[in-house]
Amino acid sequence: MSILLQATGLNKRFQSIDALDDVSLTVSRREILAVVGESGSGKSTLLATLAGLQTADSGRITYYGGDRPRDIGDMDEMQLRRLQRTQWGFIHQNARAALRLDVSAGGNIGERLMMNGARNYGDIRETAARWLDEVEIGRERIDEMPLNFSGGMLQRLQIAATLVTSPELVFMDEPTTGLDVSVQARVLDLIRNLVHKLDVATIIVTHDLGVARLLADRTVVMQGGAIVEHGLTDQVLDDPQHPYTQLLVSSVLPS
Numbered sequence: 462m463s464i465l466l467q468a469t470g471l472n473k474r475f476q477s478i479d480a481l482d483d484v485s486l487t488v489s490r491r492e493i494l495a496v497v498g499e500s501g502s503g504k505s506t507l508l509a510t511l512a513g514l515q516t517a518d519s520g521r522i523t524y525y526g527g528d529r530p531r532d533i534g535d536m537d538e539m540q541l542r543r544l545q546r547t548q549w550g551f552i553h554q555n556a557r558a559a560l561r562l563d564v565s566a567g568g569n570i571g572e573r574l575m576m577n578g579a580r581n582y583g584d585i586r587e588t589a590a591r592w593l594d595e596v597e598i599g600r601e602r603i604d605e606m607p608l609n610f611s612g613g614m615l616q617r618l619q620i621a622a623t624l625v626t627s628p629e630l631v632f633m634d635e636p637t638t639g640l641d642v643s644v645q646a647r648v649l650d651l652i653r654n655l656v657h658k659l660d661v662a663t664i665i666v667t668h669d670l671g672v673a674r675l676l677a678d679r680t681v682v683m684q685g686g687a688i689v690e691h692g693l694t695d696q697v698l699d700d701p702q703h704p705y706t707q708l709l710v711s712s713v714l715p716s
């Protein structure tokens with residue numbers, strides 16, 4: 462598999478805290494990479510940095526998608542925004558904050574299509590309807606404001622609104638955290654089916670090793686801003702080598 466995104470030597474310091482400590486990783490095309498670790502280990506900082514939402518103090522991020530390799534640090538604001546809305550997607554933990562609640566469900570999906578150049582109203586509406594079916598909200602709710610949608614429905618709408626343009630790379634920050642346990646499984650199942658169907662590379666941050674096991678081809682483990690272990694997910698979770706990973710696995714997964 463060819464590399465889609467490569468990060469080398471990322472560092473980020475907040476006052477005296479090393480949120481990122483010499484982090485290097487790669488994500489290949491169509492690969493699902495999980496970033497796991499305890500609260501405060503640097504997962505969200507890493508994801509936001511990789512996605513160009515915040516800058517590292519040092520290090521380099523190269524994106525090999527599109528027509529030529531580009532360093533994120535060399536892009537101006539407009540180029541980065543364009544990349545983020547065309548070839549990338551970001552699924553936030555808090556769907557309520559990520560969506561526009563005063564715009565219809567169909568409008569939330571259609572907006573992303575229009576940002577990518579779609580102009581034909583009939584086509585946009587039909588694509589939005591298809592995606593509402595795809596994420597099991599149902600096309601009959603296309604004109605409904607998502608204000609009264611449940612947490613699970615909001616997350617499924619955010620997923621539709623992100624994946625509708627078939628991005629090459631999607632960043633997910635704890636996409637099922639905060640949802641009822643019974644709802645989490647359904648959303649995870651949906652994510653798994655869609656990313657495989659669309660062949661989209663995914664970097665997913667989670668504190669839940671079960672999520673990594675279900676979704677990810679490879680997993681990296683973070684502690685104190687550094688990657689302490691990485692490998693195939695089954696390998697990392699079934700035969701952890703680093704004491705911190707062993708602790709994580711033994712305290713979270715029943716043996």
Ligand SMILES: Nc1ncnc2c1ncn2[C@@H]1O[C@H](COP(=O)(O)OP(=O)(O)OP(=O)(O)O)[C@@H](O)[C@H]1O
Nearest residue numbers: 475478480498499500501502503504505506507668
């Ligand atoms: N804007 C900021 N200002 C100061 N410190 C920050 C900031 N953002 C993150 N940090 C610190 O950097 C470290 C890593 O935080 P980060 O949120 O990336 O960890 P995390 O693994 O995602 O944790 P969580 O799962 O709780 O979000 C923490 O010690 C955090 O307090």
